[in-house]
Amino acid sequence: MIGFYDYTVVLTYIGFASGVTGIFCASMKHLRLAVFFLALSGLCDMFDGKIARTKKDRTEDEKSFGIQIDSLCDMVCFGVLPIVICFKLGMRHIYSMAILVLYGLAGVIRLGYFNVMETKRQQETDENRKYYQGLPITSMAIALPIFFVVSPFFPDHRAFLAILHVLVAAVGALFVTDIRIRKLW
Secondary structure, eight states, X not given: OOSOOSHHHHHHHHHHHXXXXXXXXXXXXXXXXXXXXXXXXXXXXXXXXXXXXXOTTOOHHHHHHHHHHHHHHHIIIIIIHHHHHHHHHTOOSHHHHHHHHHHHHHHHHHHHHHXXXXXXXXXXXXXXOOXXXXXXXXXXXXXXXXXXXXXXXXXXXXXXXXXXXXXXXXXXXXXXXXXXXXXXX
């Protein structure tokens, strides 16, 4: 079998499985469960890199594979899953779909750029990254669940949808905005 299957990528794979399960749930309009799996994917992503760095004898191929597989899984979990959730929540107008497409595109661009810069950074230094450039795509695993939890406080569905549109557009725009964000852990 091709690929790497040691403990350094297991959490990434679990996060991916959670993201796909969330897509299934959202597709069947089990939106609370879908949001739960989005948050669970975020939790897995929070620790996968930390776990991978515990293996000190990783080859360059293993490191490169880890960067690539993490971003591919991130696109499913924090790109596609939120798009499906938001579509099922009511972002179905042409302008809504345009926002969702641009959100997804910004996520792909952000992850591709991160991969290039992270590979370059790892060739230059062994120290851990202290800042992100642009908002990490995983931030939607925090933003959307929080929004979902506070949504009962909105007076009507139109207000909920309007704020959801702004949230998705703003988060997507921040993926590709040249800002430095301090890494928390």
